[in-house]
Amino acid sequence: MQSTDQELILELARAHGFARAGLAAVPPDGNAPRAASLEAWLARGLQGPLDYLLQNAATRAHPRERFPWARSVLCLGAHYDGGAKGVAGLDLSAHVARYARGRDYHAVFEKRLKALARALVDAGLAGQAHWYVDTGPVLERAWAEAAGLGWIGKNTCLIHPKHGSYMLLAELLLDVEVPAAEAHADHCGTCTRCLDACPTNAFAAPGVLDAGRCIVTWNLEQKGDVPEARWTEHHGWAAGCDLCQSVCPYNAPERLPAPDAELAAPLPWEELTLAEAITLAREAYDEAFRGSALRRTGWKGLRLGAITAAGNVRAEATRASLEACLDDADEAIRARAAWALKEMERAASRP
Ligand code: SF4
Numbered sequence: 001m002q003s004t005d006q007e008l009i010l011e012l013a014r015a016h017g018f019a020r021a022g023l024a025a026v027p028p029d030g031n032a033p034r035a036a037s038l039e040a041w042l043a044r045g046l047q048g049p050l051d052y053l054l055q056n057a058a059t060r061a062h063p064r065e066r067f068p069w070a071r072s073v074l075c076l077g078a079h080y081d082g083g084a085k086g087v088a089g090l091d092l093s094a095h096v097a098r099y100a101r102g103r104d105y106h107a108v109f110e111k112r113l114k115a116l117a118r119a120l121v122d123a124g125l126a127g128q129a130h131w132y133v134d135t136g137p138v139l140e141r142a143w144a145e146a147a148g149l150g151w152i153g154k155n156t157c158l159i160h161p162k163h164g165s166y167m168l169l170a171e172l173l174l175d176v177e178v179p180a181a182e183a184h185a186d187h188c189g190t191c192t193r194c195l196d197a198c199p200t201n202a203f204a205a206p207g208v209l210d211a212g213r214c215i216v217t218w219n220l221e222q223k224g225d226v227p228e229a230r231w232t233e234h235h236g237w238a239a240g241c242d243l244c245q246s247v248c249p250y251n252a253p254e255r256l257p258a259p260d261a262e263l264a265a266p267l268p269w270e271e272l273t274l275a276e277a278i279t280l281a282r283e284a285y286d287e288a289f290r291g292s293a294l295r296r297t298g299w300k301g302l303r304l305g306a307i308t309a310a311g312n313v314r315a316e317a318t319r320a321s322l323e324a325c326l327d328d329a330d331e332a333i334r335a336r337a338a339w340a341l342k343e344m345e346r347a348a349s350r351p
């Protein structure tokens with residue numbers, strides 16, 4: 001493929017709302033970059049309770065297993081709002097990771113990807129295209145690194161040297177041949193801020209996450225269904241955790257790029273207090289969280305997360321809500337609220 005055609009593909013990608021775009025060549029053996037690291041990671045059981053990662057490992061490592069025509073991966077990214085929000089102990093937004101605060105990117109990206117795939121085919125720039133937005137087995141950060149969008153840091157995130165890591169990714173497999181892109185050097189150097197900041201020691205080694213220890217696994221992926229021994233480890237997070245990103249010097253506030261306007265559009269739930277989230281009624285949840293990335297936790301998961309956060313930060317402002325939960329119809333809510341109240345008593349009784 002001529003370099004002008006590559007440029008046209010990237011221009012079309014940007015015109016369809018992806019601030020970051022790059023092309024990675026699928027190598028002649030068809031192996032995805034970092035496929036061997038994934039196998040080694042799974043062999044150590046570091047996926048924790050995320051057993052779905054054991055499925056489709058072969059397709060993830062070899063995209064041509066499913067799409068024999070795949071010759072390149074168009075890697076796409078858009079920035080979410082990396083600003084700090086809310087007051088800890090009072091506002092729910094202060095206890096939600098940045099990537100989970102905005103609009104559900106799956107729905108936003110899906111529209112853009114479908115339109116982009118059509119535009120590429122209509123323009124004769126590709127014959128076949130298949131899109132992914134967290135919808136199938138694809139090593140998205142590894143492909144994005146191979147496409148020159150950044151390097152994978154010690155915190156396992158894709159980091160752009162100018163734009164940081166507050167970025168959501170998607171991919172289009174294409175049937176067009178492209179040369180290998182120029183990779184970014186690893187700019188982590190001797191820094192270890194992310195490893196030092198992790199409250200659960202979730203890094204088995206620099207760049208190697210033990211998912212069973214990561215807060216995100218429990219409060220987002222497992223929808224708040226957390227073993228009791230872990231309740232004290234949630235460091236005030238109701239949904240997600242991004243400490244290992246917020247401490248990264250490449251995400252310093254003065255470096256943050258403008259967020260994608262559609263992803264960052266305000267949502268009604270941002271007005272909720274932590275206390276309100278704890279006792280939130282089902283109907284109010286459906287109303288406040290429509291279109292939000294936080295729907296991933298589900299109604300009960302969000303309440304469990306908010307209760308756990310309140311217990312962790314001893315949020316006195318939530319006391320009445322926690323007490324109300326002691327009569328909740330759901331046993332898990334009752335148990336978590338009783339624990340949170342005990343945590344508050346314990347903190348109050350300390351000299
Ligand atoms: S997201 Fe939080 S718990 Fe998970 S590795 Fe990063 S700092 Fe640790």
Ligand code: SF4
Pocket residue numbers: 153154155156159187188189190191192193194195244247248249250
């Ligand atoms: S905090 Fe430091 S070590 Fe961690 S990803 Fe950022 S630059 Fe790399």
